[in-house]
Amino acid sequence: MPTRKTGTWKLAYADFLTALVAFFLLMWLISGVSKEDRAVIASEFTGKPATVSVTASEALSDAARLLAMLELSESLKAAGDSVQLSADAQGVRIELVDTADRPLFETGSGALTETGAALIRAAGASLAALPYTVSIEGHTDAFSMAGTASSNWELSSARANEARRLLEASGFGTERVVGVTGYADTRPLSAGQPHLAANRRISLQVHLAD
Known part of the structure; x- marks a missing residue:
């Protein structure tokens, strides 16, 4: 068997x-x-070449790395509460804000105080060696400008242009400024609190890519 x-x-x-x-x-x-x-x-x-696309999450990751780099800037750290940094899908926002003891602007004017000018220079120095473009935004609080013919729209635009001039005078390339806009009091830092002093500010939007 x-x-x-x-x-x-x-x-x-x-x-x-x-x-x-x-x-x-x-x-x-x-x-x-x-x-x-x-x-x-x-x-x-x-045998086909790999195709790698940049997604929104990857862009945000790049923004997070840039944010971490800017947070190490000694000149920005020295400004304390006058500087607020955050990452978004476009890149990084640098908020240069007015405080009670460190006002950025002359009262009711687009002119920068010595503190404001120093903050703009500090931001410019931190960005000078980086290859990114920047949009400049001017903002006001919600108080009206009594006794003048100008509105907060003109005031915020004047502040944005003053920041642009100082950045360029400090060596920041003119070609790297891709936008200068005044938003008046339409974009407060904290929704529902349009009268806060911190709303009187300059916002620098750093763009990772065009």
Whole structure:
């Protein structure tokens, strides 16, 4: 009588389990690889060059790195509460704000105080060596300018242009300024609190890409 090979199914089952474990191990390894790295790995098998796209989350990651860099700026740190930094999808916003003990502007005027001028220069020095463009925004609080023919629109525009002139005079390239806008009191820092002193400010929007 022929000999029955009763252990054959065990070998097949063992091969199946080995393949299954290898599959799950591969899936686990791939789950920890970024989208860009997966594209590079796929290109090794297909022979096609990897295509890497910059998504909104990646742009925000770049903004976070720029934010961390600016937070290390000694001149900006020295300004204390007069400087507020934040990252967004466009890049980084630098808010240079008016405080009770450190006003940025002369009362009811677009002219910068010595403190305001120093803040603009500090921001310019921090950005000078970086390859990014900047939009400049001027803002006011919600108090009207009694006794004058000008409105907060003219005032905020004058403040934005004063900041632009000082940035350029400090060596910041004219070609890197892509916008100068006055927003009056329409964009308060804190919604519902348009009369705060901090709303009297200059905002520098640093753009990571055009």
